[in-house]
Structures are given as structure tokens and as C-alpha cells.
Amino acid sequence: MIPVTGMTDRQVAVLGLGRSGLSAARALQAGGAHPVCWDDNPAARATAEAEGFSCRDLTEGGAFDEVAALIVSPGIPHLYPTPNPVVAAALRAGVPVDNDIGLFFRSFATGDWDNFDTAPRVIAVTGSNGKSTTAALIHHILTDVGRPAQLAGNIGRGVLDIDPAIDGEVVVLELSSYQTELARSLTPDIAVFTNLSPDHLDRHAGIGGYFAAKRRLFAEGGPDRAIVGVDEIEGQFLAGQLSEGAADDRVIRVSVSQKLDGPGWQVFARKGFLAEYRKGRQAGSIDLRQITGLPGAHNHQNACAAYAACRALGLAPRVIEQALRSYPGLPHRSQIIAVAEGVTYVNDSKATNVDSAAKALSAFSRIRWICGGLEKEGGLAQLNAASDAVAKAYVIGREAANFAMQLDVETEICTTMAEAVARAMADAEPGDTVLLAPAAASFDQYDNFEQRGEDFTAEVRARLAG
Known part of the structure; x- marks a missing residue:
């Protein structure tokens, strides 16, 4: 505590x-x-x-x-x-x-730190999608290399429930906009912004308020290093606000949509290869394509952000690469739960908005897609632009018919998870992926996205066992 x-x-x-x-x-x-x-x-x-x-x-x-x-x-x-x-x-x-985040930052440092050889550090991760995986990935890398670390916030333990820091420890926090918008103290040593897409707009009175809540993590305390995803205009704006110029390496820019160049510090992934450039020279590279715990471009973005955070702590590229290869993935986030008769079953129940579901769809080929639930604002147009690999959609939720009408792929209205899994498994052929990526909240049928993912997993495993 x-x-x-x-x-x-x-x-x-x-x-x-x-x-x-x-x-x-x-x-x-x-x-x-x-x-x-x-x-x-x-x-x-x-x-x-x-x-x-x-x-x-x-x-x-x-x-x-x-x-x-x-x-x-x-x-x-x-x-x-x-x-x-x-x-x-x-x-x-x-x-x-x-809130508890503000209490944590005002209370974490103690007089005991004066006797430490290495002061503890705090890495805080925010963004619309990927923050859980990025935070967990940073924690995994640190643990794998023997660095003392704790994971808390919106994932793992509550921030005030963690243990007092020991010499050289790193605390990794996942922080949602609900947590960053109100905290009176926000002073991480390293802050990470993964990306931005519309979410929680009623709570923040629109996309501007939502971005402002995320931006507070960087503006309130002034982290020593800022790692910023620049694939959206908001990330580009944030990086520009934090930087004193193109060569300012206190800001590490991250991308999975473009090669980054210039005299600063950049980490980007293209066609499955991560590259790090600093002062115009390549400093590291990793082939991400065969890392099973990180499928798809969205997970490559998470890998880039986690890599950058660990490089900011002084870890060597090859040490980070070795740890990435042993990362098992998080439950409900592109989680492979079974492979049977050539069909792969993936639980991405955490894909609760259109942007995260679109990224999941881009990670696999020939998809039997289970989707639907409590639809959020903004419509489903982005999903249709990312649905080329979808062989068929199996729609669940109380408003399944309305959800299905907005999709440009072949659909089957199933309503329940049991029916959707049964129909998808019956249709699946070798090489297919049965993917749960709802693109919607779970609250019309479940208490939370975890319960929805567990239901999907249980249905798949029961049918494979039967």
C-alpha cells in the first residue's frame, strides 16, 4: 500500500x-x-x-x-x-x-529513496487503444531482464495498492482518460501516448475534450521523456507541443503507418519490421512478424511504444527483442485461445470500439467475424473500410439486426454468443480465423468485456471438446 x-x-x-x-x-x-x-x-x-x-x-x-x-x-x-x-x-x-491517481503521484516518493542507488521511475501509458497491451508489454520486458517492476492503474492492481518502491524499481501504469482528466498531480518520468480515436465522447463532451483529458498526462507534470504515436493529427500536435525542435530527443515519435526520418528519435514499424532511428542513424531493428503474442499492425504499434519506453530506460535493443519473443499476450486482446483443424480462434473482446475492431480485422486473413453489442457513437463506416478479409459476420447483441444492416459484408444475425460460435465454427474452413472483435460495448448482454470474452472462450472450447 x-x-x-x-x-x-x-x-x-x-x-x-x-x-x-x-x-x-x-x-x-x-x-x-x-x-x-x-x-x-x-x-x-x-x-x-x-x-x-x-x-x-x-x-x-x-x-x-x-x-x-x-x-x-x-x-x-x-x-x-x-x-x-x-x-x-x-x-x-x-x-x-x-482521484486516486493524483493521490498516488503526490505520495509515491518517500525519504527512503535518499538511500537508493537508483531512484524508482514511473512510466504512465495512455491512449485510445493498445494502452493495456503496451503497459503489460513494458512490464514483461522489465521483468524478463530482471528489473524490479510493478504493473498497476487501469490494469493489474490499483495504484494505491502497490508496494512501496524498492531500489531501481519501475512502476508501469495504464491510465484511462477517466483517470487522467481529474488527477491533480500527474508526474510520470516517462509518458506514453499510443493513439487517439473517438471513445467516451459523452463523458468528455466530444473528441476535443477526450484529447484534452489524455494530453493532461504530458502537460501537467512534464515527463523527462514523452513517447508519442504520431499516426493521427492529435499525436502530431502533441509531439510538436512537447518538442523544442526536430532534434529534441526528449520526444520519441512512434508510427506504424509511415517511415519516420529527421534528426530526432523515432521508432516505427513497416511490413512487420521495427526500426529505431536516432540522430539520423539506425540504432536497432526487430522482425516482429513471428512474435505470436503480437499479431497485426496494431500490436506492432504497441511493440514500438514499449520498445521506446524501455530504450528510454537504457535497455539494449537485443535485450528488448529477446523479451518481446516471450510475451504471451493479454487475455481478451488478440488472444489465440485455440487452433484446431486448421482454424484459429481469437478472443479480442477488448475491441469495444470501431477503431480497435478495425485494427483486429487487419491482423488476420479470411475471418469469420463475431461482432455486435451496445453500439457507440460514430457509426460503422470505418469497419467496412477494413473488412476485406471478412468472409462472413455473425452478429450478436440485442440490436443485432440494426448492427448487421450497417455492414458491407455477408452477415448472419445470431443474437447470442452460443449461436454465433456454433454458426462460425460450422462454416469455418482450414486457414480461417474465427475472431471475436465486437466493435461495441458489452453492457447489453454482459457485465463487462471480460465476461463476454470468457463466454466466447468457453463456447469454443466446449464445442472443440465435444
């Missing part, structure tokens, strides 16, 4: 008592603060009270009279589309609003 500093003997309100909220309450208490908790869910309040925390309705008049700060869980809106009533009350009372 990371005890929160600077709040000793002060009342701190905590809104939302899920994983991050309870973790924040514990860390505040460990640092000498007095947490006052609230959640609209009585069961969540009961859980907190069972741990000894005080719960109080923070919507009542005067609830913030003696409160030093309000800590808000990531899923609770503080501005758009409308602020949560508790957040609105705190703002009216002039009470600072923060």
Missing part, C-alpha cells in the same frame, strides 16, 4: 466505493487522514462500513463543511454530461476534487 501523504488528521471525502474508492480510503487512513465515504449503492456502503469506515450522505447540506478534499472514483462524471450531485456540491463549497 502507498499511504497518502499531506492529509494527516484531515477529513477527506471518498465518493464511489468500488476497487479504487476502497483502495483510496485505506491509503488515506494509512496516511493518518479520516476518510468519510459515500456510494449510492447500499451494498457498497455496507462493505465499507464492515471495514470500519464512516459513511455519510455527501449530498446533504453542510456535508463538506470540514472536508479537505473529495476523492472521486473514475466512473463518476465530474463535468460532462452532467456532474454527479456530490461532485457539484464539493465544487460549490470550494473543496478540491481529486
Whole structure:
């Protein structure tokens, strides 16, 4: 646990008592603060009270009279589309609003670090797609080479649940826009921006607000090194804002759509080959095509970003390459779950938006595509542009018929995962890939994307076993 500093003997309100909220309450208490908790869910309040925390309705008049700060869980809106009533009350009372990420950055460093040979470092990864894989890949490389490392944030453990840092340790954080938009302290040593595509637009009042939430990771604390994907205009703009000129190697530009040149520091992948250039000279190269845990151009982008982060830490190219080859991949992210009778079965349930699904479609040939769910804003036109390899789509979800009508490929309305898997497996031929890449949220049929991916995996394995 990371005890929160600077709040000793002060009342701190905590809104939302899920994983991050309870973790924040514990860390505040460990640092000498007095947490006052609230959640609209009585069961969540009961859980907190069972741990000894005080719960109080923070919507009542005067609830913030003696409160030093309000800590808000990531899923609770503080501005758009409308602020949560508790957040609105705190703002009216002039009470600072923060989250567990802000508490972490203000509390992570301790006096013990004065005795370390190598100060601990923090690498923070954000972006629309690929941030989980990039963060996990960085952590895997560090662990593989024997560097002490912890993985936390939007993946793995909560940021305040990790262990206090030891000499030379690296903490790798995956941070969503919900986490970066509110944190009052954001001071990573290395910050990574993978890419940007429309997502969570209602929460951020449009693409501009969404990009602004991501940009805060770079603008608030000023990382020593910034690794920026420049395949979209937003990434190009961000890199330009952070750089003092073309030769400024504090910014490492990353691409999978173009060869990057110039006097600066670049890492890019073309036709499956990663290349690193610095000061106009090639400094490293890796053939990514045979790394089974990183299929497709979107994963090559993740590899480039992770490679750049590890190079910024001083790791040698060949050491990084060796670690990449042992990377097993993450569950629900281009995860190969079976190969049988020449057919490959891939679980990419994390492809919850159009952009991530389009990237998954580009990673395989002759696809039996299981898609559908709770459709997000923006339509499916990008999917149609990326569907050349799709032999047939098997559409699930409560609005399967409407989803199917927007696709330019042969479709079959299946509604349920069981029916979609059965039909795709019946049609599949040797050389085909049965791919779950929904391009939609899971909440019409599942609690989360993990549950959806587990259902797909269970259906495939049961039918192969039967």
C-alpha cells in the first residue's frame, strides 16, 4: 500500500466505493487522514462500513463543511454530461476534487529513496487503444531482464495498492482518460501516448475534450521523456507541443503507418519490421512478424511504444527483442485461445470500439467475424473500410439486426454468443480465423468485456471438446 501523504488528521471525502474508492480510503487512513465515504449503492456502503469506515450522505447540506478534499472514483462524471450531485456540491463549497491517481503521484516518493542507488521511475501509458497491451508489454520486458517492476492503474492492481518502491524499481501504469482528466498531480518520468480515436465522447463532451483529458498526462507534470504515436493529427500536435525542435530527443515519435526520418528519435514499424532511428542513424531493428503474442499492425504499434519506453530506460535493443519473443499476450486482446483443424480462434473482446475492431480485422486473413453489442457513437463506416478479409459476420447483441444492416459484408444475425460460435465454427474452413472483435460495448448482454470474452472462450472450447 502507498499511504497518502499531506492529509494527516484531515477529513477527506471518498465518493464511489468500488476497487479504487476502497483502495483510496485505506491509503488515506494509512496516511493518518479520516476518510468519510459515500456510494449510492447500499451494498457498497455496507462493505465499507464492515471495514470500519464512516459513511455519510455527501449530498446533504453542510456535508463538506470540514472536508479537505473529495476523492472521486473514475466512473463518476465530474463535468460532462452532467456532474454527479456530490461532485457539484464539493465544487460549490470550494473543496478540491481529486482521484486516486493524483493521490498516488503526490505520495509515491518517500525519504527512503535518499538511500537508493537508483531512484524508482514511473512510466504512465495512455491512449485510445493498445494502452493495456503496451503497459503489460513494458512490464514483461522489465521483468524478463530482471528489473524490479510493478504493473498497476487501469490494469493489474490499483495504484494505491502497490508496494512501496524498492531500489531501481519501475512502476508501469495504464491510465484511462477517466483517470487522467481529474488527477491533480500527474508526474510520470516517462509518458506514453499510443493513439487517439473517438471513445467516451459523452463523458468528455466530444473528441476535443477526450484529447484534452489524455494530453493532461504530458502537460501537467512534464515527463523527462514523452513517447508519442504520431499516426493521427492529435499525436502530431502533441509531439510538436512537447518538442523544442526536430532534434529534441526528449520526444520519441512512434508510427506504424509511415517511415519516420529527421534528426530526432523515432521508432516505427513497416511490413512487420521495427526500426529505431536516432540522430539520423539506425540504432536497432526487430522482425516482429513471428512474435505470436503480437499479431497485426496494431500490436506492432504497441511493440514500438514499449520498445521506446524501455530504450528510454537504457535497455539494449537485443535485450528488448529477446523479451518481446516471450510475451504471451493479454487475455481478451488478440488472444489465440485455440487452433484446431486448421482454424484459429481469437478472443479480442477488448475491441469495444470501431477503431480497435478495425485494427483486429487487419491482423488476420479470411475471418469469420463475431461482432455486435451496445453500439457507440460514430457509426460503422470505418469497419467496412477494413473488412476485406471478412468472409462472413455473425452478429450478436440485442440490436443485432440494426448492427448487421450497417455492414458491407455477408452477415448472419445470431443474437447470442452460443449461436454465433456454433454458426462460425460450422462454416469455418482450414486457414480461417474465427475472431471475436465486437466493435461495441458489452453492457447489453454482459457485465463487462471480460465476461463476454470468457463466454466466447468457453463456447469454443466446449464445442472443440465435444
